[in-house]
Amino acid sequence: MKIIIPLIGSFGKSGGYRVLSQLANFWIKKGNEVTFLSHNNGEDPYFPTDADILYYDNSGNVTSEKKNIKPKSVLEFFILNKALKKALDKLEADIVLANHSFTADPVKKSIIKAKKFYYVQAYEPEYFYHKNLKNFILKRASEKSYKLGLNIIVNASMYMDYKGIKTHRVVFPGLDLNVFKPLSKDKNDSKIILGTIGRIEAYKGTSYIIDAFKELRKVYGEKIELHVAFGEKHLEDIDGITVVTLQGDIELADYYNSLHVYISAGTVQLDAIHYPVIEAMACKTPVITTGYYPSNKSNSWIVPIKDAYAIFKEVENLLGDPDRIKKVETGYMNIKEFDWEYIAKKMLKYFKE
Numbered sequence: 616m617k618i619i620i621p622l623i624g625s626f627g628k629s630g631g632y633r634v635l636s637q638l639a640n641f642w643i644k645k646g647n648e649v650t651f652l653s654h655n656n657g658e659d660p661y662f663p664t665d666a667d668i669l670y671y672d673n674s675g676n677v678t679s680e681k682k683n684i685k686p687k688s689v690l691e692f693f694i695l696n697k698a699l700k701k702a703l704d705k706l707e708a709d710i711v712l713a714n715h716s717f718t719a720d721p722v723k724k725s726i727i728k729a730k731k732f733y734y735v736q737a738y739e740p741e742y743f744y745h746k747n748l749k750n751f752i753l754k755r756a757s758e759k760s761y762k763l764g765l766n767i768i769v770n771a772s773m774y775m776d777y778k779g780i781k782t783h784r785v786v787f788p789g790l791d792l793n794v795f796k797p798l799s800k801d802k803n804d805s806k807i808i809l810g811t812i813g814r815i816e817a818y819k820g821t822s823y824i825i826d827a828f829k830e831l832r833k834v835y836g837e838k839i840e841l842h843v844a845f846g847e848k849h850l851e852d853i854d855g856i857t858v859v860t861l862q863g864d865i866e867l868a869d870y871y872n873s874l875h876v877y878i879s880a881g882t883v884q885l886d887a888i889h890y891p892v893i894e895a896m897a898c899k900t901p902v903i904t905t906g907y908y909p910s911n912k913s914n915s916w917i918v919p920i921k922d923a924y925a926i927f928k929e930v931e932n933l934l935g936d937p938d939r940i941k942k943v944e945t946g947y948m949n950i951k952e953f954d955w956e957y958i959a960k961k962m963l964k965y966f967k968e
Contacts, residue, residue, distance in 0.1 A: 619706060619712070642962075651667070654699075656681070669702075675697070706727055722765065723765060786962045795868045798868075810870065813858070824841070824878050877900050880926060903915065905918055914942055
């Protein structure tokens with residue numbers, strides 16, 4: 616099969632782009648031809664891919680080389696939407712996989728002779744929460760994307776019947792279990808190292824983790840530290856916090872293995888799959904989380920949303936939990952269903968329906 620994966624802008628560093636790169640890599644291994652279609656001002660892939668990359672400009676012309684022509688910022692969404700549709704019109708494929716709400720409309724309107732799918736990796740309207748005109752427009756466009764009649768595949772069971780999304784197709788995001796795995800190196804037991812992925816978006820809940828850590832620092836003093844991966848540098852102004860810069864999955868796996876506890880405090884779509892949770896579980900790192908599949912009371916430590924005190928208490932509970940090793944081992948077994956080989960084959964099976 617010839618598969619095209621269109622991007623409304625370009626590649627990014629979020630987990631969704633890793634999923635696309637890895638799916639492409641596995642599909643190619645199975646003898647399929649995979650091409651990304653990126654805007655010509657876009658970044659190179661952060662997550663390595665063996666797929667070909669074509670570039671479209673603001674007029675929808677397609678080339679194999681980047682021209683670095685930026686769309687006008689005020690009209691960027693509308694320019695990219697129209698340009699992507701025109702670019703797809705010029706191409707041939709068996710499958711086109713929309714993968715973000717803003718790619719769904721160009722895919723739907725395109726005259727390309729291909730079967731059209733839409734891989735939903737989150738319910739995106741909830742991310743446009745700022746009360747301004749731009750967010751209002753983008754939220755409405757995102758909501759509309761689920762009602763266009765594309766063949767929808769969701770990345771978590773919670774989205775099968777969720778706020779306008781209707782589908783029977785589910786394909787989890789995969790995990791490279793040869794990279795994310797427990798390492799034999801010993802942790803520094805003279806310290807208690809907590810970790811989280813630092814994100815500024817309010818719904819990621821980072822602020823509650825920091826508030827909890829400040830209280831933990833009062834109890835444990837210099838024995839406890841918080842290592843914030845990808846965090847903003849100013850966080851190091853807070854006593855006991857270290858911002859960690861990482862490059863690639865191998866360094867990220869090393870980071871999880873260096874922790875005594877990983878904390879995820881997101882506030883929305885809690886039955887979805889959150890990469891840091893399954894990555895930490897794969898490394899046999901104890902996880903405190905507000906939810907996120909496959910977390911439950913048998914494999915992790917669950918706290919309510921927006922509750923710094925609950926995080927503070929659960930860190931204390933975890934450190935003294937006699938069943939800690941049993942929970943961690945259960946979590947480690949639960950992430951086997953995210954193996955990439957199985958995930959990629961399942962998506963191909965839907966393509967062939």
